[in-house]
Amino acid sequence: MSLSETLGTVLLNAMKERGADRIFGLPGDFVLPFFRTIAESGILPLHTLSHEPSVGYAADAAGRIGSSLGVAVVTYGAGALNMVNAVAQAYAEKSPLVVISGGPGADEGKLGLSLHHQVKTLSSQFEIFRELTCAQCILNDLETAPIEIARVLDTALSLSRPVYIEIPRDLVDQPCASAPAIALPAANHDAARACAKEVLDRLRSAKSPAILVGVEARRYGLEDKIASLCRKLGVPVATSFMGRGLFADFTLPLLGPYLGSAGDTNIASAIEGADCLLMLGVITCDTNFGVSGRAIDMRASIRALDRTVVLGHHLYPDVSLEALVDALLEIAETIGVPEPQPEPVYATGLPDDETPLEPSHIAIAVNDLFNSKGSSPIAADVGDSLFIGLEIADTALVAPGYYASMGMGVPAGLAINAVTGRRPIVLVGDGAFQMTGWELGNCQKYGWSPIVIVLNNQSWEMLRGFQPNQTYHDLDDWHFADIAPLLGGRGIRVETCAELKRALDLAVDDESSFYLIEAMLPRSRTSMSLHKFTRAMRNLSAMKNE
Numbered sequence: 190m191s192l193s194e195t196l197g198t199v200l201l202n203a204m205k206e207r208g209a210d211r212i213f214g215l216p217g218d219f220v221l222p223f224f225r226t227i228a229e230s231g232i233l234p235l236h237t238l239s240h241e242p243s244v245g246y247a248a249d250a251a252g253r254i255g256s257s258l259g260v261a262v263v264t265y266g267a268g269a270l271n272m273v274n275a276v277a278q279a280y281a282e283k284s285p286l287v288v289i290s291g292g293p294g295a296d297e298g299k300l301g302l303s304l305h306h307q308v309k310t311l312s313s314q315f316e317i318f319r320e321l322t323c324a325q326c327i328l329n330d331l332e333t334a335p336i337e338i339a340r341v342l343d344t345a346l347s348l349s350r351p352v353y354i355e356i357p358r359d360l361v362d363q364p365c366a367s368a369p370a371i372a373l374p375a376a377n378h379d380a381a382r383a384c385a386k387e388v389l390d391r392l393r394s395a396k397s398p399a400i401l402v403g404v405e406a407r408r409y410g411l412e413d414k415i416a417s418l419c420r421k422l423g424v425p426v427a428t429s430f431m432g433r434g435l436f437a438d439f440t441l442p443l444l445g446p447y448l449g450s451a452g453d454t455n456i457a458s459a460i461e462g463a464d465c466l467l468m469l470g471v472i473t474c475d476t477n478f479g480v481s482g483r484a485i486d487m488r489a490s491i492r493a494l495d496r497t498v499v500l501g502h503h504l505y506p507d508v509s510l511e512a513l514v515d516a517l518l519e520i521a522e523t524i525g526v527p528e529p530q531p532e533p534v535y536a537t538g539l540p541d542d543e544t545p546l547e548p549s550h551i552a553i554a555v556n557d558l559f560n561s562k563g564s565s566p567i568a569a570d571v572g573d574s575l576f577i578g579l580e581i582a583d584t585a586l587v588a589p590g591y592y593a594s595m596g597m598g599v600p601a602g603l604a605i606n607a608v609t610g611r612r613p614i615v616l617v618g619d620g621a622f623q624m625t626g627w628e629l630g631n632c633q634k635y636g637w638s639p640i641v642i643v644l645n646n647q648s649w650e651m652l653r654g655f656q657p658n659q660t661y662h663d664l665d666d667w668h669f670a671d672i673a674p675l676l677g678g679r680g681i682r683v684e685t686c687a688e689l690k691r692a693l694d695l696a697v698d699d700e701s702s703f704y705l706i707e708a709m710l711p712r713s714r715t716s717m718s719l720h721k722f723t724r725a726m727r728n729l730s731a732m733k734n735e
């Protein structure tokens with residue numbers, strides 16, 4: 190048993206072996222020993238940000254864009270609990286985020302004093318994170334630590350959900366045996382084959398089958414396999430709202446994103462009219478289905494999610510999405526001959542004139558840019574940014590489409606820049622930018638240069654769509670472009686289509702820093718996608734009479 194390792198390096202090596210390629214963090218005294226190990230060992234690069242919610246959002250996004258583990262390292266109490274909302278979002282949206290918190294040493298709790306950063310008892314934080322994660326451990330026993338590290342990290346990978354690891358600050362430098370190699374639960378191939386046969390029989394006997402693909406396709410790196418399965422089956426395919434951006438680099442008979450009555454009517458009728466809907470890795474949530482014009486008959490559907498497949502009243506436990514797709518690929522045959530799908534049409538041709546900007550001009554300008562200079566990955570925040578993202582041509586996209594916490598846009602853009610080395614376009618509203626936009630000040634030390642489009646409508650406009658006639662949705666004009674140079678970037682405030690076009694061309698040609706393009710938009714106007722979504726949600730929910 191090689192003891193050349195310490196508990197700190199064992200944890201770092203175990204994460205690296207499981208695909209983690211960097212750490213986002215913000216230190217505090219309880220985690221300084223582990224920060225020193227990170228810095229001195231060089232096993233994983235470290236990026237520090239300025240506020241723990243951003244650390245959580247960035248680490249989550251790094252895992253999503255890389256289909257691997259995202260890692261966030263913070264201090265006990267004030268740090269970790271500051272990140273609760275970002276971890277909750279990662280859990281809800283099935284992102285394998287590893288939360289590592291420094292913790293008190295073994296004897297610190299015996300002083301008979303409450304410790305700083307302690308909330309109620311010393312195990313309160315552990316209990317809070319138990320509710321937000323799929324596996325947890327406190328590494329307070331060097332004998333069991335290697336096994337515990339492997340158990341928790343492997344669970345993060347197999348369930349694609351966040352996990353919590355607390356590392357006591359007095360043990361980080363202690364000699365420790367290496368963690369066992371990755372050991373994911375063996376796929377139950379017999380069950381997967383039996384399930385695949387039943388799935389294929391149902392698809393074959395349906396008059397109008399369809400397939401809906403969700404986020405698990407990305408989380409488990411299955412886009413390629415699912416694309417070839419869909420080509421083989423020849424059945425119309427759509428992505429869920431949360432699955433927007435899937436298959437951007439693959440060819441298959443993709444209809445586009447399903448948004449119910451808030452989206453394309455052809456896609457809605459193909460999905461809602463299907464008499465056998467195969468859902469691969471789709472989270473059954475209101476943003477994916479809440480705006481369905483016709484409720485989808487879940488009993489006639491086949492749902493493969495969270496390592497379980499449900500077909501009506503039949504249930505196949507412990508059949509992973511990959512095992513099911515592999516088994517289907519073994520027996521798949523052509524079932525339908527989907528009409529050649531018209532290429533999804535994404536508006537282009539921004540007028541190059543003094544036309545005042547409207548929300549949908551943003552998508553047109555980005556589509557024009559993609560056509561002239563090639564596409565970029567996109568990070569979108571919550572608000573109209575999320576819906577304008579739907580009007581932009583297919584590209585890799587990170588956005589909190591279900592849990593929908595504001596503030597993820599800029600940190601996710603930084604993570605995409607760090608992981609992929611490509612400059613992302615970040616779409617963020619003024620309200621969300623007020624929360625985490627300042628993280629752009631960290632670009633200079635890491636050489637990141639995202640292009641950030643701030644949709645400045647001086648409003649929490651999405652809320653106004655749910656509840657008009659309230660002045661508390663009004664925001665002041667913060668002149669964000671003027672602040673950009675103080676953060677080490679360049680800011681351009683634009684009010685017309687021609688100005689937006691020029692600003693984007695300038696930004697794309699200058700990689701020396703981040704660009705903040707402040708697009709001035711009118712209040713009480715939204716993209717068509719958001720308008721249809723809020724109208725549909727209002728009709729379906731208690732907000733009818735607002």
Ligand SMILES: Cc1ncc(Cc2c([C@H](C)O)sc(CCOP(=O)(O)OP(=O)(O)O)c2C)c(N)n1
Nearest residue numbers: 572573593594595618619620621648649650651
């Ligand atoms: C952390 C956080 N706080 C509050 C909300 C509620 C909320 C929205 C969702 C419904 O929960 S949309 C929205 C307004 C967003 O304003 P802005 O970023 O300027 O974008 P836009 O003007 O395009 O709406 C809020 C406050 C949220 N989603 N996340």
Ligand SMILES: [Mg+2]
Nearest residue numbers: 618619620648
């Ligand atoms: Mg706004």
